[in-house]
Amino acid sequence: MAMQVVRNLDLERYAGRWYEIACFPSRFQPKTGTNTRATYTLNPDGTVKVVNETWADGRRGHIEGTAWRADPASDEAKLKILCRQPHMDESVYKELVERAKEEGYDVSKLRKTAHPDPPPESEQSPRDGGMWWVKSIFGK
Template identity: 40%
Template sequence: MAKKEMGVVKGLFLFRYSGRWYEIAAFSSFFEARNAVDTRATYTLKEDGTLDVLNEGWVNGKREYIRGTAYKADPSSNEAKLKVKFYVPSFFAIFPAIGDYWVLYIDADYQHAVVGQPSRKYLWIISRKSHIDDKIYNQLVQKAVDEGYDVSKLHKTPQSDAHPPL
């Protein structure tokens, strides 16, 4: 049986989405350090309507990061289907890595979000704060279930109370 099309946020305001987000939970992926803590993403809106992306995490006290650019997959659509282009080191790949970044859910105050992509291989639960209460977390996990994700692969990201510097 084919999986249903994912519901995607309509009318995402990138200026409100900009800023710092903390990774609360995610699926493991080959492009993120498996034992990273204090993982966060910072999005900065540019004049051309794209977002500068800075993804950071700390492994054994050392900062690891990657930079990129996010942009609407279809500029004429009001769906929150973005493409993210990461600039990987030249020894790693010849071309930038480009992936889908779909905002599947965001609360009205832009404080919590669920982000995935069409194959359902990647999933992130993110928040403006590094810690969220279990009730909100469970609601966000349920949003992922509703979109056909196997949340048994979801792991919580350790976030310390004293965050690394900007």
């Protein structure tokens, strides 16, 4: 299925902390993961530093990477649905799920992400090799 793309993405506005509200489970993501979030930081060269974090069994798992536009001349970007707060209004969530269903996604597989105790903004832990998923932010 072809994913609809975002046009004219404002990277400065997109940068910062985002919380995962729901996801399609991935074999790379812990089944017991909570407080999942992503932080995007603009780099001087136009790329974006990506830090994905989740907490499972009291330990922080994380992965860092760099994202860039697959076609620098294009104004298109593919993004996952996230929220600036750990919780989303239920009516907004239902509207987004319905929109995903209309786009052809099997929303029965969608799993809400728990945020029982969001860690502080500046949470830093030793690098514990938290191997889990990397999802494409930009590109095809």
